[in-house]
Amino acid sequence: MNNLTNTDVNNDMTCCGATRDQSCGTDTVKRTQNYRAPVDVYETDSTFTVIADMPGTCSDCISISVENNMLTIDAEVRPRYDTLGTLRHEEYGVGDFHRSFRIGDGINAEGIEAAYRNGVLEVTLPKAEAVVPRKIDIRTN
Template structure:
């Protein structure tokens, strides 16, 4: 991704692929925040339960998949249905060196937060300059 200044961002979205799933699937909106120690990916996945969310990190690619159950009960029929319900799927290529063993995720109020700690080699550090 590039912003208006032409500077390359460290996170790249996956290339769009042909839809091969039979069921509908939403692409959740995300925010990606950076601190000196980590990247934090915030993804909107309303209607999911924490135990129905899969988060994977492999070869620098973060993948989130959340299963959301249908709201229609057996024997009921919608008169009007404006709110869509489907699974969520998003995959992002992360450009920073990440400490995969330290990745953690938490889910509250429909928002998934994935904390991706930077590997020591990716953290900024101050270099001391010694005289002669």
């Protein structure tokens, strides 16, 4: 499993080996449609976890950044039908995924981790120390 930790707020989208003409660049060919990936979000004592369905991308094609309390996930999906003949029947489109979330200052942005497997992205956001509930032992005299 690939782990990517990304806390660089000015992180450029990584291209998965594609040339700029094919993808990635905002100054070249306009990208195809962006899709909003469905997510689950859950919380434990020490973390928030965002799980997103993003089929057809790869760990090197996913960019995760935190800036101004916004968590932004961009996943590039390379066109994959170029070599597969002609589209005969189409029920869904192929394009990049995007999702963003506002996060409070209770997140430790330095510790964000992500893993991509089976077309599913899992991003783990550790809570800042200050908001992790601590159990205080009460001494009996």
